[in-house]
Each structure stands twice: as structure tokens, then as C-alpha cells.
Amino acid sequence: MSEALKTNDYKSGLKPIWCPGCGDFGFLNALLKSFETLQLKPENTAVCSGIGCSSRLPGYVKAYAFNGVHGRVLPFATGVKMASPESTVIAIGGDGDGFSIGAGHIGHAARKNIDITYFVLDNSIYGLTKGQASPTTPLGVKTKTTFYGNMGMTFNPVRMLIAYNASYVARTFSGDPKHAQKIITEAIQHKGFSFVEVLSPCVTFRGKDQFKLIREKSYYLDDTYDYTNEVKAFDVANNEERIAMGLIYKQSRPTYDEIIQTNVTDKAKAVSNGTPHIDDLLRMFHP
Amino acid sequence: MLNNKNIVIGIAGSGGDGVISAGEILVNAASSEGLFVFMLKSFGPQIRGGESSVRVRMSDMPVQTQGDKIDILVVLSWSNFLRFKAEMVLEDKVMIVSDCDDPMPDEEVPLTESQREYWYKIPFAKISEDLTGAKLAKNIVMLGAVSELFNLPKDALQKSIEKKFKYKDKEIINSNISALKAGQEFVKKEIKKRDPLTFEYEKREPRLVMQGNEAIALGAMYAGVEYYAGYPITPSTEIMEWISRYLPQKNGISMQMEDELASINAIVGASFAGKKAMTATSGPGISLMNEGIGLASMAELPIVIINVQRGGPSTGMPTKTEQGDLMQAIWGSHGDSPRVVIAPCDVEDCFDSTVLAFYIAEKYQMPVIVLSDQFIGHRKESIHPDSIRSQRSGFRKIYHRDTPSEEELKDYKRYKITENGVSPVTYLGIKGGEYLGSGIEHFENGWPAGDVANHYVMTEKRWKKFDHIKHEFRFERFYGPKNAKLGIIAWGSTKGAVKEAVNKANDMGISVGAIIPQLIFPFLIEPFKEFIKNKDRVIVPELSYAGQFRRYLRGFLRFSQYNCKVTPFRKTGGAPFMVEEILDKIKEEWEKMEAAK
Numbered sequence: 058m059s060e061a062l063k064t065n066d067y068k069s070g071l072k073p074i075w076c077p078g079c080g081d082f083g084f085l086n087a088l089l090k091s092f093e094t095l096q097l098k099p100e101n102t103a104v105c106s107g108i109g110c111s112s113r114l115p116g117y118v119k120a121y122a123f124n125g126v127h128g129r130v131l132p133f134a135t136g137v138k139m140a141s142p143e144s145t146v147i148a149i150g151g152d153g154d155g156f157s158i159g160a161g162h163i164g165h166a167a168r169k170n171i172d173i174t175y176f177v178l179d180n181s182i183y184g185l186t187k188g189q190a191s192p193t194t195p196l197g198v199k200t201k202t203t204f205y206g207n208m209g210m211t212f213n214p215v216r217m218l219i220a221y222n223a224s225y226v227a228r229t230f231s232g233d234p235k236h237a238q239k240i241i242t243e244a245i246q247h248k249g250f251s252f253v254e255v256l257s258p259c260v261t262f263r264g265k266d267q268f269k270l271i272r273e274k275s276y277y278l279d280d281t282y283d284y285t286n287e288v289k290a291f292d293v294a295n296n297e298e299r300i301a302m303g304l305i306y307k308q309s310r311p312t313y314d315e316i317i318q319t320n321v322t323d324k325a326k327a328v329s330n331g332t333p334h335i336d337d338l339l340r341m342f343h344p
Numbered sequence: 345m346l347n348n349k350n351i352v353i354g355i356a357g358s359g360g361d362g363v364i365s366a367g368e369i370l371v372n373a374a375s376s377e378g379l380f381v382f383m384l385k386s387f388g389p390q391i392r393g394g395e396s397s398v399r400v401r402m403s404d405m406p407v408q409t410q411g412d413k414i415d416i417l418v419v420l421s422w423s424n425f426l427r428f429k430a431e432m433v434l435e436d437k438v439m440i441v442s443d444c445d446d447p448m449p450d451e452e453v454p455l456t457e458s459q460r461e462y463w464y465k466i467p468f469a470k471i472s473e474d475l476t477g478a479k480l481a482k483n484i485v486m487l488g489a490v491s492e493l494f495n496l497p498k499d500a501l502q503k504s505i506e507k508k509f510k511y512k513d514k515e516i517i518n519s520n521i522s523a524l525k526a527g528q529e530f531v532k533k534e535i536k537k538r539d540p541l542t543f544e545y546e547k548r549e550p551r552l553v554m555q556g557n558e559a560i561a562l563g564a565m566y567a568g569v570e571y572y573a574g575y576p577i578t579p580s581t582e583i584m585e586w587i588s589r590y591l592p593q594k595n596g597i598s599m600q601m602e603d604e605l606a607s608i609n610a611i612v613g614a615s616f617a618g619k620k621a622m623t624a625t626s627g628p629g630i631s632l633m634n635e636g637i638g639l640a641s642m643a644e645l646p647i648v649i650i651n652v653q654r655g656g657p658s659t660g661m662p663t664k665t666e667q668g669d670l671m672q673a674i675w676g677s678h679g680d681s682p683r684v685v686i687a688p689c690d691v692e693d694c695f696d697s698t699v700l701a702f703y704i705a706e707k708y709q710m711p712v713i714v715l716s717d718q719f720i721g722h723r724k725e726s727i728h729p730d731s732i733r734s735q736r737s738g739f740r741k742i743y744h745r746d747t748p749s750e751e752e753l754k755d756y757k758r759y760k761i762t763e764n765g766v767s768p769v770t771y772l773g774i775k776g777g778e779y780l781g782s783g784i785e786h787f788e789n790g791w792p793a794g795d796v797a798n799h800y801v802m803t804e805k806r807w808k809k810f811d812h813i814k815h816e817f818r819f820e821r822f823y824g825p826k827n828a829k830l831g832i833i834a835w836g837s838t839k840g841a842v843k844e845a846v847n848k849a850n851d852m853g854i855s856v857g858a859i860i861p862q863l864i865f866p867f868l869i870e871p872f873k874e875f876i877k878n879k880d881r882v883i884v885p886e887l888s889y890a891g892q893f894r895r896y897l898r899g900f901l902r903f904s905q906y907n908c909k910v911t912p913f914r915k916t917g918g919a920p921f922m923v924e925e926i927l928d929k930i931k932e933e934w935e936k937m938e939a940a941k
Contacts, residue, residue: 069780071780071791098775099775099778100772100773100774100775100776100777100778101772101773103616103617103772105613113792115780116780116782116790116791116792119778120778121616121617121770121771121772121778121779121781122778122779122780122781123613123616123643123780123781123782124780124781124782124783124784124792125609125612125639125643125782125783126609126635126636126639126783128605129605129606129609129636131606132573132601132602132605132606132607132609132610132613133609133610133612133613133616134613135573135599135601135606135610135613136571136573136609136610136611136612136613136614136615136616136617136621137613137614137616137617137772138613139571139597139599139610139614140570140571140597140613140614140615140616140617140618140619140621140772141617141618141619141771141772141773143773144617144772144773161602161603161605161606162602162605162606164602165601165602165606317592317597321592322592322595324592325589325590325592325593326592326593328593335562335565335566335732338562338565338590339552339562339729339732342552342553342554342558342727343376343550343552344371344372344373344374344375344376344504344507344550344551344552344553344726
């Protein structure tokens with residue numbers, strides 16, 4: 058038995074480019090602690106991302122890490138998972154990457170129940186491009202591209218994910234590392250598509266009081282909360298005045314690779330009696 | 345010109361007339377007798393119904409094209425034939441077979457006086473109705489009548505019908521066979537043959553019948569594809585349909601994604617995880633995939649992308665062919681992003697090109713685009729079974745990625761600078777090989793790099809592979825004499841018409857040679873320099889109004905340096921080149937050369 062891996066063993070050694078005080082630091086630490094808790098093997102772990110401040114994160118993790126193109130982390134991670142079902146596949150992105158340019162992919166990863174974990178580090182701003190409105194920027198907020206105040210209604214990610222039938226939907230806060238670590242660990246362990254909205258403030262473009270504001274507005278779901286009840290989950294999600302933290306909705310259903318195994322691979326093998334040789338395939342072209 | 349050993353049969357009708365299945369039965373019958381066949385389908389844009397036509401060329405000798413003119417025209421509905429009038433050019437002494445109960449009056453049928461000479465009218469629908477109670481089998485009655493009239497392989501037709509309906513009730517098979525016989529009987533009893541066409545051939549070993557898209561799918565399976573992600577798009581969809589059915593039998597996975605953006609990124613992901621991955625699409629899909637292709641180029645991950653080109657731009661003409669995606673394939677993504685472009689030129693070449701694509705992708709860790717088109721993708725050709733089984737010709741090697749040695753893993757650098765630009769690659773599961781792959785510019789170890797000097801070194805690394813690829817896979821097709829003063833440079837599906845025209849021209853005493861590259865990008869200049877060195881004139885035929893291929897060639901070849909005049913021969917897509925068109929161009933250029941002497 059090899060020695061247990063420690064949090065530091067999961068660090069790549071690359072120094073983060075994030076601003077001092079960025080919420081993403083808290084999430085990164087919590088993530089690596091969860092890796093330690095779960096004793097994930099770096100060689101069997103993929104951490105993928107799109108583009109944005111938070112999407113720089115894979116570079117800081119010792120794993121099979123990938124920093125792809127803007128908005129496409131979910132299809133990329135889907136390909137990784139399908140190609141290597143035994144691996145733990147984690148997708149990371151921000152609110153712009155996930156809910157704006159990449160929003161079209163979320164519903165499909167959720168409905169197929171791809172067994173990956175998707176953390177959206179929501180700072181409600183475009184940070185890497187230095188302060189433009191994102192889908193979760195509150196109505197009326199002045200940003201560099203919304204000089205007269207943000208005109209669009211704020212996106213409600215948790216509500217969307219419940220509607221998409223995601224099999225695990227949770228919310229946590231990078232300002233509460235303990236809670237974040239608990240949720241991250243659970244989410245990775247969940248079999249199926251798990252989504253976690255991680256409130257991860259941008260102190261540079263959304264102000265230094267963000268941590269304080271979130272603490273004031275948020276509350277923790279307690280043991281009496283029934284996360285299998287979809288109607289209750291919607292109620293919790295709909296309440297934007299009080300931000301619920303914790304596991305909001307969960308359901309159990311077969312994952313995409315399980316369905317492939319039972320509905321496709323087994324059936325196909327029964328037809329072909331194993332691996333078809335090129336000659337077997339050629340037979341169908343006989344006139 | 346009538347040739348009893350090489351005939352072109354055109355069948356036109358409405359969608360419900362069974363035109364396509366009649367064509368397929370005919371093609372299968374001919375192939376089972378060892379004939380060389382070539383079949384082209386043409387549809388209206390309707391999903392069901394509408395008009396459809398099929399053109400079957402069968403010959404005792406190898407054929408390269410669909411044949412310019414129709415020798416036997418079979419019409420199940422004249423009003424639907426009118427839609428294909430431009431595509432179906434008839435011989436002056438064409439044989440016509442039509443239903444005598446067609447609502448269109450004879451005088452309105454668009455035939456010249458001489459084309460009316462051998463016009464047979466047979467009550468296909470009525471015979472079918474009398475026999476089976478429905479008009480449904482009229483296409484089979486037609487096959488019977490036509491086979492009797494022109495001596496097409498009758499026994500083979502019956503077998504082909506039995507095979508087509510083998511999963512149906514015995515009753516259905518029997519009623520179709522009696523329909524076939526009824527058609528034959530009718531001709532024997534009621535029709536007096538007046539025309540000179542009697543098909544002659546020698547029976548040989550059966551040949552396979554394959555569509556270009558199927559050949560690509562089969563090639564991918566042969567090369568060991570493990571993961572397919574795609575989004576349906578005409579005219580490439582058959583590739584996905586085929587793969588999604590047979591790949592799972594080889595333990596592979598095929599996924600239908602939500603769009604082309606997802607498809608391309610999913611295969612880059614699967615490749616990152618160590619699997620041989622591919623997708624197939626058409627021009628509009630490639631437009632969406634370009635960012636992902638650039639990602640694979642930057643992250644140096646092997647992927648294979650099939651583009652079955654259609655008429656463009658935008659939605660264009662989904663069911664028609666064109667060679668308008670050449671420049672997009674080569675330069676499609678932003679930045680200097682190397683990718684290899686291979687162009688298959690016929691159905692069998694679709695198989696070879698796909699196998700080659702996987703080889704290059706895996707060996708050189710980069711995206712490879714196979715640039716097919718609707719003309720190859722949707723047509724059926726007969727293929728000698730050994731040509732695929734025995735690896736006799738073409739390129740049929742399989743490659744598995746180079747992974748680092750134990751020693752290299754100790755201080756593993758994913759993007760290590762090497763002599764040929766290829767660095768050993770790890771993937772999920774290899775301990776100690778963890779790295780950061782990325783679309784952002786990176787140092788040797790994969791970490792993000794904004795460093796200018798590093799960007800130069802890394803860009804050079806990615807492009808260096810080309811020097812090796814173009815020499816390793818050097819492959820051009822040559823036709824005609826090398827010392828000809830008149831030349832043709834063409835690519836892709838234009839090959840068929842060029843080859844046939846070159847052979848015909850040389851038979852007529854016009855000395856003309858042709859060169860067709862398989863590897864389009866990178867482009868090996870030497871054989872083309874060699875080719876134009878002794879040429880006075882070179883014709884560049886292509887299905888691109890903008891003349892993309894000629895412009896591309898001009899980037900490499902200084903024709904004027906060799907006193908060689910270039911004659912562009914640009915045609916917009918839709919219909920492929922006819923042999924006659926190329927031959928006329930050859931004659932035209934030949935006369936100019938003769939006059940200049």
C-alpha cells in the first residue's frame with residue numbers, strides 16, 4: 058500500500074494568477090482537500106475547464122488537466138469520461154463560460170446524466186476580461202459594458218439545473234471552506250451529473266463587500282430539508298432574497314455509461330458475438 | 345455512342361415510385377455478376393415523396409464516372425422527370441421505356457424526334473395492380489421489362505430481389521418475383537424489339553457494392569476508431585448511422601451530441617483521454633467546428649474530421665456536391681494552426697484516406713481533415729473484395745500513439761521540443777504523466793506562456809511536423825503520358841471525369857497528362873514542379889466558382905517560370921463534371937497549342 062496522498066501532493070506547483078482576495082483560492086484549497094479525503098489518484102483524475110479566471114484552475118492541480126476553449130468544458134469532459142469511464146472527471150468554469158457562451162451544453166450533459174462533476178465558480182462578472190456584465194450580474198449593476206446599469210434579468214442557475222433534471226444540484230460558498238469541502242466531496246462521489254454553484258466573489262470588479270453580502274443573505278439547509286422533493290427544491294431555488302447553501306436537489310438514475318453498457322454494448326455484442334473482424338463487416342457489402 | 349458493354353440507365357419518378365430501390369436492386373444484381381457499376385442518386389429537397397432519380401452505369405470494364413449521357417431512360421412519371429432534365433442528358437439515340445398510362449400527353453414529353461424512335465410503353469402500374477392488387481410493385485415490373493428488353497442479368501435480379509426482401513414475409517418475396525416475371529412476360533409477348541441495344545458482359549466473381557460514406561466508416565473501423573461524437577448533417581449522416589450501429593460491436597462508443605461545437609470538443613476530450621476519436625460533418629458543421637480544430641492543433645491531440653462537402657455557402661444545397669471547402673479546410677481556424685488535409689477521389693479511396701488520416705493524426709498528434717464530397721459520399725461503386733481485404737494497394741497501416749519511456753516520465757515534458765516536432769504523449773491512467781493540456785500557448789511542460797520567444801519555438805514545433813508528413817506520405821495519381829505538353833491538375837472527386845477524359849483524349853491522339861494529389865495540405869511541391877516543367881498549358885478543373893484550388897496552387901507553383909499557361913476551368917457545384925466537358929476543354933486547349941506551333 059503506497060502512502061496516503063496529502064493536499065500538497067495534488068498541487069502542480071504553478072502559481073495562480075488570481076487577484077489577492079479572489080474567492081477562487083478558497084475553492085481551490087477546498088477542492089484539493091476533497092481530493093485528499095477521497096484519495097483520488099492523479100493519474101485517474103481529469104480536471105477540465107473552459108476560459109475565464111476560474112478556468113485557469115486545472116493548471117494548479119496535479120492531474121490530467123486541460124484548459125480548453127470558451128464554453129465547451131462540458132462536451133470536452135463528456136468525451137474524457139466516455140473514453141475513460143474509470144476516471145474521475147471534473148469540469149470547472151465560471152458563470153460566463155457556463156451560463157453564457159456554454160449554456161447550450163448544460164441541459165444535455167444533465168439529461169444524459171454524464172457521470173462528471175461540474176463546478177461553476179460564480180462571481181457574477183467577467184473577470185479575466187476585466188469587468189463586463191455576465192448572466193448572473195444583478196439587474197441595474199454598472200459594469201464596463203453596462204454603463205447605464207445591467208439590463209438583463211439575473212440568471213438563476215440552480216433553478217435551471219433542477220428544470221434540466223440534473224441528478225445532483227447544490228450550492229456552496231468559497232468563503233466557507235468547510236462547507237465547500239463537504240459539498241465538493243459529496244458531489245464528486247455522486248454517480249451521475251452533479252452540478253455545484255460555488256459563489257466565489259470577485260473582489261476586484263464586484264467590490265470588497267461581496268463576501269460580507271453573501272454571508273448576510275445566505276443560510277444553510279438543515280437535515281429536515283428533503284432534497285428529493287422537486288417542488289421544494291424549486292421553492293428554495295426561486296427564493297433569490299435568501300440564498301440556500303447545501304444540497305438542493307438530488308435524484309438517482311442510471312448514468313450514461315451504465316445505459317451504454319446495458320442498452321448498447323451488451324446488445325451489440327450479442328449481435329456480433331464479440332469483436333467483428335473486418336471480413337464480417339465486409340459481408341454486408343456483398344450484393 | 346452506343347456501346348453494348350457499357351451502358352447508362354437513368355430511372356426517374358416520384359418519391360413513391362420506388363425509383364431508388366429499383367436502382368439498388370439493379371446495382372446489386374450487376375455487382376453480383378462481377379460487373380463494374382457506378383450509381384448516383386438524386387433527390388428533390390423533400391424529406392419524403394417529391395421527385396427522385398437514379399443513374400446506374402454498368403460495364404464490363406472499369407468505370408470512373410456516372411457516364412455523361414443516358415442510354416436507357418426509364419420514366420415512371422414524366423412530370424417528375426422534368427425536374428432532372430438538366431442532370432439527365434440523353435443520348436441522341438436513347439432507348440425510352442415509360443408507363444403507357446402516364447398522364448402527360450406524348451406531344452408534351454420533352455424528347456427530340458430521334459429520341460422518340462425507340463420508345464417503349466409498358467403498363468407497369470396496371471400489370472402490378474392486376475397481379476398484386478396494388479401499384480406498389482410497378483418498379484419491379486419495370487425491372488422485369490427492362491431486363492428482358494436489353495438483356496440485363498435476369499437471374500441475378502431475382503436473387504437481388506430475394507435478398508432485398510429477405511426479412512419480409514415469404515408472400516412479399518413471391519409477389520415481387522412474380523412482378524419481375526410479369527414484366528418479362530409482357531415484353532416477350534407484347535413488345536417487338538426494334539432497337540440495337542443488347543447488353544453484353546462476361547460473368548465474373550461478385551464485387552462488393554459500397555457508398556463513399558460507408559467506405560469512410562469502414563476505414564475508420566479498420567483504423568481502430570474508439571470514440572465517435574457527431575451531429576447529423578446531410579450529406580455526411582450515413583457515416584454516423586453506420587458507426588453508431590457497428591462501433592459498439594467493437595467496444596467503441598458513438599454519441600450524438602447537441603451540436604457540432606459539442607461534437608468536436610467531445611472528440612478532443614476523448615483523444616486527451618487516449619482514444620482514437622473522430623467526427624463527420626459537412627461544410628456548415630466545419631464552420632462551427634473550426635475553433636475546436638484549432639484547439640486540437642494547439643493541444644497537439646490526434647483527431648480525425650470528415651467533411652463531406654455540399655453546395656455552399658451557408659445552407660447552400662445540402663444534397664448537391666461542390667469543392668468549395670478547400671480553403672476552409674486548410675486555413676479554417678484562427679491563428680497559424682496546422683492540420684492535415686487529405687482528399688479522397690473515389691469510393692475505395694474513402695477507405696484508404698480514412699485509414700491514412702488516423703495514421704497521420706496518431707503519429708503526428710494533430711487534427712486531420714478528410715475532404716470528401718457529396719458526389720463520392722452518396723454514390724455507390726462496385727469494389728473488388730480483395731482490394732479492401734488484402735491491403736494490396738493504397739495505405740493501410742495502423743498507428744498507436746508514442747507514449748514516454750520510464751526515463752522520460754521522470755521529468756515529463758508534454759510539449760518537449762524534438763527534431764520532428766512530435767513529443768511523447770501520455771493519457772489518463774499513465775502514472776507520472778499528468779500534465780496540463782491547453783489551447784493557451786504553453787511552455788514545454790504545458791504551463792501557460794505569454795513569452796514571445798517561446799511562442800516562436802512552439803509554433804515552429806507544431807509546423808515542423810509538416811516537413812516529415814509530406815515526405816512520408818507522398819502520393820500522387822498520374823494519368824496519361826508524362827511527356828505530354830498539355831496537363832491537368834485536379835483534386836478530389838474530379839478525378840473520375842479527368843481520368844476518363846484523359847484516356848479518351850489520348851485514344852484520339854491528343855497527348856495530355858494529369859496529376860491528382862491525395863495529400864492536399866501539407867503540399868509537396870516537387871512532383872508538381874516536375875509535372876509542369878515540360879507543360880505548355882495546364883487546365884485546372886474544379887467545382888469552385890472562386891477557383892480555390894487554382895489560387896492554392898499558385899501559392900506554391902510559379903507557372904510562368906516554366907512558360908506554362910494556366911487555364912482555370914471553374915464550375916459551380918451542383919452537378920459533378922461530365923467527361924465530355926473536360927474532354928471539350930482538352931480539345932480547346934489542344935487546338936490553341938496546335939495553332940501556336
